[in-house]
Amino acid sequence: MSYSVFIRNWWKENPSWPDGLEPDGTATKHYLERDISTEEEARAIAKEYNATHEPGRLSRKAEFTEN
Numbered sequence: 001m002s003y004s005v006f007i008r009n010w011w012k013e014n015p016s017w018p019d020g021l022e023p024d025g026t027a028t029k030h031y032l033e034r035d036i037s038t039e040e041e042a043r044a045i046a047k048e049y050n051a052t053h054e055p056g057r058l059s060r061k062a063e064f065t066e067n
Helices: 039-052
Strands: 003-009 011-012 021-023 030-036 060-066
Touching: 003 039, 030 039, 039 060
Parallel strands: none
Antiparallel strands: 003 030, 003 060, 011 021
16 A cells, blocks of 8 residues: 655635635646655655645645555
């Protein structure tokens, strides 16, 4: 079992939605690292990215997934 860490936007601009933001279910994932051996390491990488990068209006954040 391995894990991948990626970043994506949680929202996209859409003036017809409340606050002008719509969930972005089709957002492109940009991988930071792949084939990480433990969940703890993947979680730490995502946490470090999120602590050192401002998410901005579209809430660009790191996540991880099991491969």
